[in-house]
Amino acid sequence: MLRAATDLIRERAQSVGDDVVASALAHVRLTQVAARATEIVRAETGDEKAKAITTGAIYQLWPSQADFQVDLLFHVADVQSVLVPGLPESLRRFREAKAAGVPLERLVLRIMEDVHRHYREDPMYRVELSFLIGAVDARVRAALSHRQEAFYASVDEAYEGLLEVYGRRMRPPFEVRDLSRVIAAQIAGSVVTWYADPALLDDPLGEEDASLMSRAILAIFERFTELADGDDLGGSG
Numbered sequence: 001m002l003r004a005a006t007d008l009i010r011e012r013a014q015s016v017g018d019d020v021v022a023s024a025l026a027h028v029r030l031t032q033v034a035a036r037a038t039e040i041v042r043a044e045t046g047d048e049k050a051k052a053i054t055t056g057a058i059y060q061l062w063p064s065q066a067d068f069q070v071d072l073l074f075h076v077a078d079v080q081s082v083l084v085p086g087l088p089e090s091l092r093r094f095r096e097a098k099a100a101g102v103p104l105e106r107l108v109l110r111i112m113e114d115v116h117r118h119y120r121e122d123p124m125y126r127v128e129l130s131f132l133i134g135a136v137d138a139r140v141r142a143a144l145s146h147r148q149e150a151f152y153a154s155v156d157e158a159y160e161g162l163l164e165v166y167g168r169r170m171r172p173p174f175e176v177r178d179l180s181r182v183i184a185a186q187i188a189g190s191v192v193t194w195y196a197d198p199a200l201l202d203d204p205l206g207e208e209d210a211s212l213m214s215r216a217i218l219a220i221f222e223r224f225t226e227l228a229d230g231d232d233l234g235g236s237g
Contacts, residue, residue: 033068119188200212
């Protein structure tokens with residue numbers, strides 16, 4: 001029976017179709033969506049007697065629940081793609097840190113800890129991780145690709161701003177997109193690890209504002225970038 005169950009799990013992970021799209025969103029019922037949408041409309045208009053939105057109205061826009069769920073995937077992707085602070089806010093934070101004499105390595109540690117905390121506490125990120133299970137379905141892959149492109153465009157700008165403020169550049173042959181991708185991969189993997197056992201990421205140096213995760217990312221940052229004159233970053237703070 002265990003072998004049979006394992007076979008079913010393996011087949012499920014490699015399958016495509018409406019069931020795959022629905023798996024991560026199985027708890028979302030159109031009746032609940034209609035009720036919540038009605039609450040939103042009435043709250044925003046201030047009209048408690050505004051006409052209720054029905055599932056029939058939803059089906060006028062989406063022929064099936066699967067069609068609705070595909071659009072929902074893209075909407076979630078849009079929401080998740082703008083989690084990184086806007087470039088002006090990032091630049092302000094970087095400039096303030098530089099002016100205050102905060103070493104770049106210390107700032108990187110602090111930023112990575114903030115980002116990691118945000119993702120592990122964000123319930124939507126858990127949903128997004130579940131999408132990866134259905135990534136063999138073309139529609140799920142399209143939604144993830146849509147999210148990634150918008151996300152990386154924002155992150156690239158933030159890292160470019162950080163490098164500019166601290167007088168650094170990418171170390172050839174690496175490009176800023178390489179830095180964005182590898183850090184994102186580290187954060188995603190470490191968040192999953194943290195879910196299972198937070199203690200696994202405890203800082204080897206015992207500092208409260210750092211962790212094994214942020215120090216690993218700092219090492220990546222040191223390897224992928226260099227001072228504008230080509231010197232090394234030096235030290236890990």
